[in-house]
Amino acid sequence: MHAHRPAVTGKPKILKFEGAYHGNHDYASFSQFPTAAANYPMATSDVGGVPQALQDTMMVAPYNDLDTVESILKEHAGEIAAIIAEPVQRIMFPRPGFLEGLRALADKYGVLLIFDEVVTGFRLSLGGAQGYFGIEPDLASYGKIVGGGGPLGCVGGRADLIDATNPARKGQADYAYINGTLHGNPIAAVAALATLKVLQAPGFYDEFHARADRFRAAFSDVLARRGVPAIVAGQASFWQFIGAEKEPVNQMDVLASNTKLTGELDHELLRNGVYVLPNVRRFFSAAHTDADLERAVDALDKACAAVSG
Ligand SMILES: Cc1ncc(COP(=O)(O)O)c(C=O)c1O
Structure with a gap:
């Protein structure tokens, strides 16, 4: 959600992939646990308690299918702020060229590319999926490994996008407010530094x-x-x-x-x-x-x- 917020300060919609998991927040709770193929790009709500109104903010495409992504962007790029992907979606690795293709389509149609690296970050390589596959998204979110088991998550990305979260912008319509009780938790941050030391060992x-x-x-x-x-x-x-x-x-x-x-x-x-x-x-x-x-x-x-x- 913290990567979602700075991304959608301009256009209202996010394109996600069918079956991808991006957390338990309301926007992510569409087409998470499908039992049949969606009527792309219409996302399906598969979690109770999620406001139906949010359905209009999410679109869905099949993972590893650039043709469908492009056909959706052709028609809807004006309303899509970002494509969000798990670079490795659950157990599915990207087909050769898929992530490169997403990056190229995002640039071609003027939408952002978000990598949800909560699972892949620091697990695939020290540079996460970005380092492993050599693709740079506009925003990326991290969790799990980065905290070495402690409660820590991070969002990184282009400076101009991250600046949307700058508290000095409080009160502006495009200020993407991000805060939480455990944010900047010092114990988790120390665990993260210790974890990074282990991961940085040669070989x-x-x-x-x-x-x-x-x-x-x-x-x-x-x-x-x-x-x-x-x-x-x-x-x-x-x-x-x-x-x-x-x-x-x-x-x-x-x-x-x-x-x-x-x-x-x-x-x-x-x-x-x-x-x-x-x-x-x-x-x-x-x-x-x-x-x-x-x-x-x-x-x-x-x-x-x-x-x-
Ligand atoms: C790819 C991915 N993104 C996001 C999340 C959500 O993380 P959190 O539970 O910290 O919101 C998970 C959790 O399993 C995940 O696997």
Whole structure:
């Protein structure tokens, strides 16, 4: 929401991607948990208690689909302030050229590009998804990793946009007020500085991602050996079982996959002592060791045996 506010001081609407999660605030609560494809660009409300009037402020497109984004911009760029994207949407990595295309379309049609880096920031690389994919958005939001587990979030971006939040502008119509009880929390800020020190160690991400690759490969081997028709989707430290032959490229692919099977597999993992949120993308952590890998592989083997009956 704090990236949303400075963005919409000019035009009223935001274009988001179907199935993307941008927090629990009202504007973000459209087309978050779709059960069928939207009538693009009409966003669908899928959370109770959200004022219906806000529907008119959000538009939606399928992730990884530049053609649909461009057709929406062609017709509506005059009312769209920004495109907001999770650069890696849940477990779906951008197709080659997708983020570059978004940047180019945003420039072509005069709309802002916001990256929600709450998950990707500092997880994919020290420069977040921007550094990893080499694309610079106009605004970016951060949370989770940046606080090292503490309650911290940040918004960064172009100086002229961030200046909209400058308290010296209080009273002006385009002043984007941002404040909160925990803002600038000093304990979280100290945790963030300590986290950044760990992440800045030479070779940190290479080693971390190589370990994650080993985890994914070991899990894939177990699925194949046990004949469970699912894949281990993901790159870098992201992973999730998907009941399909190919990685999903949009939310409809995820819906079409065998979530009953992967949900059962995840529940069996839980029963065998590996904590995962069923059918939700999860991560390897820098704290995971090879011994954890062995335990997880053993648990997955038992989980596969249980679901294969
Ligand atoms: C991509 C993304 N954006 C935003 C949020 C919301 O963060 P918060 O709960 O701090 O509002 C989340 C939370 O999971 C997230 O995954």
